[in-house]
Amino acid sequence: MNTQVKPSIPATPPRLSDRDLLDLADQCVKCGLCLPHCPTYAKTRQEGDSPRGRIALIQGWATGQFAMTATLEGHLDGCLTCRACESACPSLVAYGRLADAAKARRVERLPRWRRARKRLWLHLLSSARVMRSLGRLARGYRASGLARVAEITWLARLPRLGVFHRLVAAMGLTARPLIGRDPEIADLDLFVGCSGSSAQGPAIEAALAVCERIGLRASLSSESACCGAMMRHNGFPEEADGYREHCAQRHRGRVLVGLASACVAELREHPELGDTWELCAYLDQAAWPTSIEIRPLDRRVLVHEPCSHRQLLGGNAAVYRLLARVPGLRLSPLPDNDRCCGAAGTYLIQQPEMAGALLDDKLTHIRDLKPDIIVTTNPGCALHLIAGIRESRLEIEVCHPVELIARQIQMS
Incomplete structure (x- = not known):
């Protein structure tokens, strides 16, 4: 059984005020060292699609110099939030936190109906039940031959329909029904998140098999929960905190091991989930039997x-x-x-x-x-x-x- 406990990571800082948002943005000295590391800037070569350009646009909008036009939205929404710029920044600008805070401000100012629509589809994507249903749909989509029909016709080339086709066709290869596994005494809780059964079915089965073979007892809840990352990065921090708090209530005081790197990163931000591991890191440091x-x-x-x-x-x-x-x-x-x-x-x-x-x-x-x-x-x-x-x-x-x-x- 693993006894190593990782140090707790402080909770996500309180939501930024307008002044805090600008103070964080002001840390950027516009040196441009981030530009070679930004994937979107490499594609467009437009300043507004670079980290320092987006920071300048956020500053201009937050101070009232710029209106939130479709062009401005396009530059800001084009950010991947990959945070490659952070590793290159000599001023240590917390770009990810800044981008999430600016997105939350923008969502707050949307018309109520647009905010509700956005929240609804994010809640659907964060629902394990909905994602399991989508997984079943994906398997049927592939088995019926509809995926092949879409690929050889113009249907798969339509922008939105094409995205749906590609994701569902791929999900048809990874979706699996999951059965809860909750031993009375477990060494670890396996976190699969909202998309586990639809996007990582074979990986979850493999994780359980490896844990069993090396002598680790893994608990797998039949009611998977979302970590909240999708909500946070789309401008709903309160909802994200609620999802993550639900995870903390379920797993506090336990060793929590996740398969998805993004989920692990989100969960670790909760002060009561400091002992959260990425699966490969956990297995790498575990004591494997000599047999x-x-x-x-x-x-x-x-x-x-x-x-x-x-x-x-x-x-x-x-x-x-x-x-x-x-x-x-x-x-x-x-x-x-x-x-x-x-x-x-x-x-x-x-x-x-x-x-x-x-x-x-x-x-x-x-x-x-x-x-x-x-x-x-x-x-x-x-x-x-x-x-x-x-x-x-x-x-x-x-x-x-x-x-x-x-x-x-x-x-x-």
């Missing part, structure tokens, strides 16, 4: 590093160490891992053109390197990659790292 053997696997594997894992969880070293336990595996990072793939939570739905352009960059490297398998620790990134790989007619598997471990592990 465990891992079968060799002669495959070329590219590691995709999600922005949430790179920027918020301290890097992906544990993923590489865990996979290095598999003899014969030819492991290497996906080139340009410091650039977002375009999934970015709900971004791939809200900004499909930019999301597709960023995915194309990844696919260029994938075609050149011709891996057998791509692993990633974020379900949104996985679905995005699966969709692009399928449309490119490539025969490459996309999975969670723990799935490879589960396939190769054996007891001697």
Whole structure:
């Protein structure tokens, strides 16, 4: 049983006042060192699509110099919130916090009907029950042949319908029904979030299998809860806090292990969920029985590093160490891992053109390197990659790292 306890991380700071928002923005000295690290600026070469440009626009809007026009909204909404700029900033501007606070201000000022509509669809996406239903729909969509019809006709090329098709078709490969597993005494709670059964079914099964084989008792709730990240990054911090508090009530005082890097990053911000681990990091530091053997696997594997894992969880070293336990595996990072793939939570739905352009960059490297398998620790990134790989007619598997471990592990 793991006894290592990670230090508690302070709770999310109180909501920023207008003055605090401007003070945070004023930390940016507009040096431009962030520009080479911003994926959207690299695509458009427009100052308004760079971190310092967006900060300047937020300052102008917050002080009343600019009205919130469609053009201004386009520049601000075009941000991925990948936070690559933060690692390059010599002034240590907390861009992610600034962007979330500005989004919340903008949502507050929307007409009531637009605010209610936005809140409703986010609540639906944050509902495990709704996502399970979507998973069943996805499996039926693939099995019926409708996905294939959409791919060979113009239907899949319509912007909004195309996004739905790509996501649902990809989800049809990852959706699984989950059965709760709640041993009386468990070493850890496995957190699968709202999209677990629809986007990470095989990974959850693999996580449970690996834990069992190395002697860890994992509890899996049949009523999955959302961490609140989607709400927070879309301008509803109070709702996000409510979701996360619900998770804290359920898991406080427990070792909590999550499969999705973005969920882990969000949960760790709660003071009572300080002992929250990303799955690969937890398995990497766990004590494995000497009787465990891992079968060799002669495959070329590219590691995709999600922005949430790179920027918020301290890097992906544990993923590489865990996979290095598999003899014969030819492991290497996906080139340009410091650039977002375009999934970015709900971004791939809200900004499909930019999301597709960023995915194309990844696919260029994938075609050149011709891996057998791509692993990633974020379900949104996985679905995005699966969709692009399928449309490119490539025969490459996309999975969670723990799935490879589960396939190769054996007891001697």
